[in-house]
Amino acid sequence: MTPSTERIVEQLESDIIFGRLRPHQELIEDALMARFDAKRHMVRAAIQELVARRIVVKPRSKSARVKDFTTSEVEEIYAMRTLLQGEAARIMPLPADHEALNALKEVHVRYVAAASVGADQNLIHKLNDEFHTHLFALCHNRILCKAIAFYTEASNPIRSYGITDEKWLRRAIAEHTAMIEAIENQDRKALETLVVEHMGPSRQRWETMRAGA
Structure with a gap:
């Protein structure tokens, strides 16, 4: 372009x-x-x-x-995201590469700072995506990461519901922190659970708002 x-x-x-x-x-x-x-x-x-x-x-x-999403399309997109993100956590080498993990932490710090000062929603959205890109890159499977990115992008209009809501941001920050801790503690089971459950709140908010539309 x-x-x-x-x-x-x-x-x-x-x-x-x-x-x-x-x-x-x-x-x-x-x-x-x-x-x-x-x-x-x-x-x-x-x-x-x-x-x-x-x-x-x-x-x-x-x-x-x-585009308007049907309920079945949303279910299919999130089913794929669940499979792909869970697999990335399952195959991620632990302990993680020190330099790559530090890069993930640095993005997290910038994300927390942006959320704390009520930064522009586009910046918060961008930093949230950057965090997840660094996170899944730790699995060292580029094809899998591309597939995750594809379905993440497809779900953007759904994921964005509430992305600058204070309660949503607090939960997202806490879950990002927990993901980093799970990687540092080499707790694969916790990481697998976190990367899947992390998708839930934005989808639930979309479903609630859609039902009330």
Whole structure:
């Protein structure tokens, strides 16, 4: 992607993830061209990238729209995440590489700092993702990590529900801390449980908000 197209993608993805663009909402090319002062081909390229990221759909002969997830799609995505993340914890070499573990701790410190000062939600989201990228990289299986990243990205609009909520953040910080401690203590069973249960609150919040919509 060109830098200009990437800028459009990042902003629209943020709008979708944090609910500024809602499910089924149209992405009208002319409006996006005016908003971003961009050429039509740039807007179309950005929409194609969002379709590839599975957060926008583009039916034939119709405008692109923000994707809406069905309950069964959410179940399937989270079933895959459970399998993949549990496997990463199961095969992770313990004790972990010292340098890599320190890198994970450094990201955690930045995440806690951002959450503590009420930083921009995009930064908190980015640091949360960075933490999990470093965490699963400790399994030393690049193909598995790519699969985890794929399904993590697919679940972005679901995961983001409550991501800046104070109660959610406190729990996320506590669970991240517990994951680091499990790795340091070489407690594989605890780590396997944590990386799966950690997904629960955001999904439950999405289901609750969806039911009340």
